[in-house]
Structure formats: structure tokens, C-alpha cells
Amino acid sequence: MSAPPPCWAKSKRQALPVSDLGASMPACPAWVDSDLRATDDSAPSGCFPNSSRASAIDHALPGQGCARFLDPNHGAITMANPVLDDILERLRATQRELDQELDRLVEEGRERFRYSLRRGKVVFERNMRSLHRQQRISLWRYLRRAPLAYILTAPLIYGVALPMLILDFSLTLYQQVCFRVYGIPRVRRADFFVIDRHRLAYLNPIEKLNCVYCGYGNQLIEYAREVAGRTEQYWCPIKHAQRTMDPHARVQCFFGYGDADAYRQELKALRRDWDAHGKDV
Numbered sequence: 001m002s003a004p005p006p007c008w009a010k011s012k013r014q015a016l017p018v019s020d021l022g023a024s025m026p027a028c029p030a031w032v033d034s035d036l037r038a039t040d041d042s043a044p045s046g047c048f049p050n051s052s053r054a055s056a057i058d059h060a061l062p063g064q065g066c067a068r069f070l071d072p073n074h075g076a077i078t079m080a081n082p083v084l085d086d087i088l089e090r091l092r093a094t095q096r097e098l099d100q101e102l103d104r105l106v107e108e109g110r111e112r113f114r115y116s117l118r119r120g121k122v123v124f125e126r127n128m129r130s131l132h133r134q135q136r137i138s139l140w141r142y143l144r145r146a147p148l149a150y151i152l153t154a155p156l157i158y159g160v161a162l163p164m165l166i167l168d169f170s171l172t173l174y175q176q177v178c179f180r181v182y183g184i185p186r187v188r189r190a191d192f193f194v195i196d197r198h199r200l201a202y203l204n205p206i207e208k209l210n211c212v213y214c215g216y217g218n219q220l221i222e223y224a225r226e227v228a229g230r231t232e233q234y235w236c237p238i239k240h241a242q243r244t245m246d247p248h249a250r251v252q253c254f255f256g257y258g259d260a261d262a263y264r265q266e267l268k269a270l271r272r273d274w275d276a277h278g279k280d281v
Contacts, residue, residue, distance in 0.1 A: 132201035
């Protein structure tokens with residue numbers, strides 16, 4: 001599924017010549033910090049056309065001049081970042097191309113390994129299942145070949161199952177109650193869980209259990225990430241002063257660090273915009 005465009009890309013700001021803004025408007029100085037990774041002011045304030053970042057007129061991209069914009073609703077002077085817009089547009093195009101290629105590879109794999117989906121279940125051709133069974137390692141042989149350290153650490157690995165189940169239940173209960181109160185669209189849990197590796201005939205019972213366990217754990221984190229991301233968008237949609245390692249997709253629509261005007265003026269609107277990413281109930 002391709003990533004949707006950031007919500008601020010839908011802005012209805014209209015560009016005005018500098019002469020139309022009045023002679024008192026100061027010229028935009030060169031941007032003192034060209035490091036896009038550490039400067040939140042490089043993006044338009046917030047995600048909505050009504051943003052009013054007064055500090056935006058104090059920055060300009062090197063070699064790009066000063067692109068000033070007048071908000072038609074508030075008359076606030078803001079600035080667009082054509083370089084960032086161009087990068088995001090190319091990323092979206094690349095993501096669409098990647099999604100198409102991944103879908104093609106999945107279809108190619110189905111033909112190559114002779115399986116299909118019937119009512120959401122994987123069904124292999126009979127000959128392929130026979131070949132898979134021939135590749136299965138017996139349970140006794142599998143345990144006999146396993147290093148002793150693997151066997152001794154097994155209780156620690158599977159001991160995490162209980163906290164994961166508690167987390168799963170807590171997330172579901174939390175969003176079913178609180179999201180209804182806040183007016184946040186609930187996350188479709190089923191969209192994040194795909195349990196199908198246990199249908200592979202070349203896996204023995206322990207390998208099937210491991211695959212189901214690992215799949216559930218990782219997909220639970222994906223589910224938790226989306227629930228937490230929507231919570232953050234509602235209660236604290238503010239970017240950090242520094243970039244984090246792997247932020248969720250909704251962060252691109254958050255307000256810049258220190259942008260008090262945009263936060264106060266656009267918070268209610270951002271709490272109603274849930275089209276940026278994710279799947280709803």
C-alpha cells in the first residue's frame with residue numbers, strides 16, 4: 001500500500017509577488033542552517049492551509065530565493081519549501097513503484113511455488129505439498145541438532161508471550177473505550193495480523209510454533225505503533241527538536257518544535273484529519 005501524501009501537501013495557499021506584500025516586508029536572508037535533518041522549520045507550519053508561522057519569513061532555501069505565501073483565511077505570511085516538496089513527491093512516486101513491484105513479485109511467487117489464496121487461506125497444489133513434506137526435519141532430529149544454549153534460553157523467549165498478550169488486550173480495550181470518547185477512528189486490528197506460516201508443510205511443529213510466535217510479536221508492535229501514533233496525533237502532535245531514528249508516518253503532519261501559533265490555531269483541525277496514514281474501523 002503506497003504512502004499517502006502528507007496532509008500539508010493539500011494546502012490552498014496562494015503565491016503572491018513580493019511587491020504585493022508591501023514595501024515594509026524585509027527581504028529573506030539566506031538560510032543559516034541547510035541541514036534538513038535537524039531543522040523542522042524547513043516544512044510548512046502544521047498540515048493545514050490556515051497555518052500562521054510568523055518565523056517562516058526569516059528563512060529561505062539556498063539558491064531558491066524567498067517563496068512567500070499569503071494565507072487566504074488569516075492573511076498570515078508563511079513560506080513553502082520547494083526542495084522538500086519535490087523530495088516528498090519523488091518519494092511518493094518511488095513508493096508507488098515499489099508497491100507495484102512487490103505485488104508483482106508476490107504474484108510471481110504464487111505461480112512459482114504453486115499456491116493460491118482461497119477465502120484468505122493458503123492452498124498449495126498437491127504435488128508441491130508432497131515436495132514440502134520431504135524437506136521437513138523430524139522433531140527428534142531437530143531437537144538433537146539444536147545447541148544446548150538454545151534449549152536453555154527457550155523459557156526466556158516464550159516467557160515474553162504473556163506480556164505480549166497483555167499488551168494486545170490492553171491496546172484493544174484502550175482504543176475501544178478511549179478512541180470512542182476522543183473521536184479517534186479505531187484501528188482495525190485484523191489488518192495488522194497475518195498468521196499463515198504454520199501452513200508450510202516443510203516446517204516441523206517447533207518451527208511452526210516459532211514462526212507463529214515471531215509473526216505475532218512483530219505484527220503486534222505494528223498494531224501498537226498505529227494505536228500509539230493516533231494517540232500522539234491527538235494529544236501531542238509536535239515534532240521533536242531532533243529527528244528520531246524511525247518515526248511513524250503521522251509525524252510528518254505534526255507541528256514544528258517551538259511553533260506555538262500553529263499548535264494553538266490548528267490543533268483542533270489536526271485532531272479531525274485522520275487521512276494521513278493507517279487503516280480505520
